[in-house]
Amino acid sequence: MTSWRRPALALSLFLPILLRGAVDLPTLWAERVKSTVAVEYVTETEIARQPTIAMGTVVDEKGTIILPSGAIDPRAATWQLKDFKVFLPGSAESTAAAYLGQDAFTGWHFVRADEKLWAQLKPVTAFVREGAARSLALADPVWGIGLRPKEEDFMPYFLQSSVALVQALPRRTGIAQQEVAAPGLPVFDRDGNLAGLAVAAFGQSYLQFNRSGRAAPVILMNVEESSAFLLAEDMLPFLGRIPKNISGRPLAWLGAYGLEPMDREVAKFLKLQSTSGAVISEVLEGSPAEKAGLKPRDIILAIDRQPLPRLKPERVVVAFIEREIERRSPGVALLITVLRGTEQIECQTILGEEPKLIREADRRHFDRLGLTGREFVYGDAIERRVKSAEPSGVVVHYVKPSSPVAVAGLRLDDWIREIDGMETKQFSSAVEQLAAIEKDASRSEFVLLVGRGGETAVLRVKLN
Amino acid sequence: MSRGFRQLLDAVVRIDVREVAFEAGTRRYSASIGSGVILSADGVVLTNAHVASPRAIELNITLANLERVTARLVGWDHWTDLAVLRIDMAEVKRRGFKLSPARFGDSQTLFPGEVVYAVGTPHGLTRTVTRGIVSNNNRYFEDTRGIGGFETGAFNTWLQTDAAINPGNSGGPLVTEDGRVVGISSRGYMGANNLGFAIPAATAKTVMERLVRDGVIVRSYVGLVPGALQDLENFYALAINTGVLVNSVDPGSPAAKGGLRGGDIILSIGGLKVDGRFPEQLPPIQNLIASHPVGTELNLSVKRGAEIRNFKVVTEMLESRVGEEWALEKWGLSVRKVSRAYARENQFDDTTGVVVIGVQPGFPGDVAGIARGDVILKINQEAISSLDVLRAAHTAYEAKAMPTLLETQRNRRVSLTILKP
Numbered sequence: 007m008t009s010w011r012r013p014a015l016a017l018s019l020f021l022p023i024l025l026r027g028a029v030d031l032p033t034l035w036a037e038r039v040k041s042t043v044a045v046e047y048v049t050e051t052e053i054a055r056q057p058t059i060a061m062g063t064v065v066d067e068k069g070t071i072i073l074p075s076g077a078i079d080p081r082a083a084t085w086q087l088k089d090f091k092v093f094l095p096g097s098a099e100s101t102a103a104a105y106l107g108q109d110a111f112t113g114w115h116f117v118r119a120d121e122k123l124w125a126q127l128k129p130v131t132a133f134v135r136e137g138a139a140r141s142l143a144l145a146d147p148v149w150g151i152g153l154r155p156k157e158e159d160f161m162p163y164f165l166q167s168s169v170a171l172v173q174a175l176p177r178r179t180g181i182a183q184q185e186v187a188a189p190g191l192p193v194f195d196r197d198g199n200l201a202g203l204a205v206a207a208f209g210q211s212y213l214q215f216n217r218s219g220r221a222a223p224v225i226l227m228n229v230e231e232s233s234a235f236l237l238a239e240d241m242l243p244f245l246g247r248i249p250k251n252i253s254g255r256p257l258a259w260l261g262a263y264g265l266e267p268m269d270r271e272v273a274k275f276l277k278l279q280s281t282s283g284a285v286i287s288e289v290l291e292g293s294p295a296e297k298a299g300l301k302p303r304d305i306i307l308a309i310d311r312q313p314l315p316r317l318k319p320e321r322v323v324v325a326f327i328e329r330e331i332e333r334r335s336p337g338v339a340l341l342i343t344v345l346r347g348t349e350q351i352e353c354q355t356i357l358g359e360e361p362k363l364i365r366e367a368d369r370r371h372f373d374r375l376g377l378t379g380r381e382f383v384y385g386d387a388i389e390r391r392v393k394s395a396e397p398s399g400v401v402v403h404y405v406k407p408s409s410p411v412a413v414a415g416l417r418l419d420d421w422i423r424e425i426d427g428m429e430t431k432q433f434s435s436a437v438e439q440l441a442a443i444e445k446d447a448s449r450s451e452f453v454l455l456v457g458r459g460g461e462t463a464v465l466r467v468k469l470n
Numbered sequence: 471m472s473r474g475f476r477q478l479l480d481a482v483v484r485i486d487v488r489e490v491a492f493e494a495g496t497r498r499y500s501a502s503i504g505s506g507v508i509l510s511a512d513g514v515v516l517t518n519a520h521v522a523s524p525r526a527i528e529l530n531i532t533l534a535n536l537e538r539v540t541a542r543l544v545g546w547d548h549w550t551d552l553a554v555l556r557i558d559m560a561e562v563k564r565r566g567f568k569l570s571p572a573r574f575g576d577s578q579t580l581f582p583g584e585v586v587y588a589v590g591t592p593h594g595l596t597r598t599v600t601r602g603i604v605s606n607n608n609r610y611f612e613d614t615r616g617i618g619g620f621e622t623g624a625f626n627t628w629l630q631t632d633a634a635i636n637p638g639n640s641g642g643p644l645v646t647e648d649g650r651v652v653g654i655s656s657r658g659y660m661g662a663n664n665l666g667f668a669i670p671a672a673t674a675k676t677v678m679e680r681l682v683r684d685g686v687i688v689r690s691y692v693g694l695v696p697g698a699l700q701d702l703e704n705f706y707a708l709a710i711n712t713g714v715l716v717n718s719v720d721p722g723s724p725a726a727k728g729g730l731r732g733g734d735i736i737l738s739i740g741g742l743k744v745d746g747r748f749p750e751q752l753p754p755i756q757n758l759i760a761s762h763p764v765g766t767e768l769n770l771s772v773k774r775g776a777e778i779r780n781f782k783v784v785t786e787m788l789e790s791r792v793g794e795e796w797a798l799e800k801w802g803l804s805v806r807k808v809s810r811a812y813a814r815e816n817q818f819d820d821t822t823g824v825v826v827i828g829v830q831p832g833f834p835g836d837v838a839g840i841a842r843g844d845v846i847l848k849i850n851q852e853a854i855s856s857l858d859v860l861r862a863a864h865t866a867y868e869a870k871a872m873p874t875l876l877e878t879q880r881n882r883r884v885s886l887t888i889l890k891p
Contacts, residue, residue: 263882264882264883264884266883266884266885266886268886269886269887269888271873271887271888271890272875272886272887272888274873275873275875275888276875285884285885285886286884287879287882287883287884288882288884302884303877303884305886347851391817423731423732423733424733426705427705427706427733427774427775428775451705453702453705455732455733457732460720460721460814460815460816460817461695461717461718461720461732462717462718462719462731462732462733463697463717463718463732464697464702464715464717464732464733466702466705
């Protein structure tokens, strides 16, 4: 009697799943494509206008788009970035957009499309399932969108895979079996709920064989499609981090330079057993870390008494610490526990504001001389190991090929110490001096003293 | 041929060298051939520093009669690429040989176009004579890594000749028709035809005498890198043939501490006026500084902008950037002590540590991720103030292999790693 009833029971259990399987993917896909765009912008340099295209995801009703951190060269000054344009998938028409800046914590660049486009966009938040974002399970199917190149009008196409692994890097990252979306575009589960945001692909190891059959290892990276994605739970809380200004400031700063992970063997040797940690290589001059009494070679073990997590690979712990700093604001207190020698010490630090970055430094181009001078900033002092209070002046940011300064031997990143025997103490007075030389048509030469590595060189620049 | 020339041929020797190198985490032995010239009846042989260095572990000399005798290194001076050997005279006496020394000529009176001969062992071809002329009698060039990684050329100019000088000629004499030694053949331009260089006898004679007397040459150092003024006199508002341009000042050097900086013009050193208008004039100026006893307070008269100021600089001993080398074979690491010059060049706080110059694949150092160029600062939390600290730790490891903690630095980033048995 019981024997024939069993199949019926099994059937009633399976039925709902079969029904759920009949999701109309093309309809879901068509709706979700509206959350994706291609963004084109131009980087203007002294001699060229370099266009770049990146894929972005729409995150709100006001046409706000996020681009992955790698979409814009971190060395480019914000004023060099021009002519932001948004293309809808499958369209050759573009709409103007504004660059809003980069968020330090997520690394995302924020762009806002012109208002007339808003109606045609659909924020990806519309596809968040009610309730808590659930974690994806192993082997769950996931799918996403890729966009073809500009000459194919950014035609959208479908990508699908399954979850192979979920890992904390330190952000919770899903890794699919194959490419699942273009980096910067959303990933969805089978029901069309937002599963995450595709990030830059990982390098894949291959062997490259030459004609004689010898193999050499190479690492290949797919720049168009990625199998890695940030899980929705580690993405959604941060969509509102639109920079208050284009510089992305305020930026929290500790000033502990060159963090290097402590590996398991070292921890064991130091009798720290399963503790995770990171060695501080240098404590920067005048930094919050220095004020808090942190020392070079201290090993960071805990932040706000929370031991650092053990992450794989071990170097991820460095990203973890950096994020702990970046998620906070300048002025916030941070209690850092370090191992110094055999002693554990707690250092109360107050995070500061990041000193002026190279991309924020003032620049001035001198066309006749053939160079762009850049303001000497804190990072230059660190790199050149000089006290930041020392006279600073100008760093060479660009040398025009075959120009007078190029012929004289001036190189990128040279530090101009003297112009015509005058010490360059301030950027402003130094560029005035260069401007005067540039303007003076009767000048036939001038002399620069430049610093390069630990050395200096006297360069004689012939004009005309 | 003159009688003098025939006598000279009897003084030229072939030198077979076996030397050790601390490469790729181990000791490697290699053999090479050079030339030399006997300059005294009691067995002094002059050759190149790049032929016979302190790395040599065996030196054999083939005399003109084709017989072999042993020799030892008396001293070397890579700055001028010269080394002095002493033939084992007991052996010479026992075997009944007689040495016939060559004589120096005057290199100062050589003129371009004068015929000279190079004698030596090019590519192992013993007793080869080639002929050419003096192409230039006052050539300047410096090479910061010229002699097996050691610096050379700051304190002398060179004789340039078109007499064929090939590998193996090194250390052999460059002679005039009367057989007088006017130079020591040293190097050629790779890939060029007949561009050979020799150390002038005037330099060779002094260096040889001092090496024979003291075994070393001590020079004073202040850390100035001079540059030729060429025609910058106008710019610096200088009378012609006055002053030498400071191109650079070594960080942390006596000159830097004394307040000198790049772009300064030195008018006089210790009261003696200097003239560095042309590159060829720079070695004598370097020699002027070097010739003072270490620790001398030098008065430098310096023109900076419009003003002329006096600086006092206390000299220190000139040292090479290349420190002592060793191989820690159980760990598969070849290391070189951080020298004062290396530390300053790389802006280290002090000379603690060793630079990794070679790693043997699969050995503990390699497994721990140590690479060429890394600086090992501490071992088991003890600062590496000398190679002995490392040698002691290595010996202890040889006796009983235990996990060993290293603190290393790579591009200013400090890591901790474990050498695992």
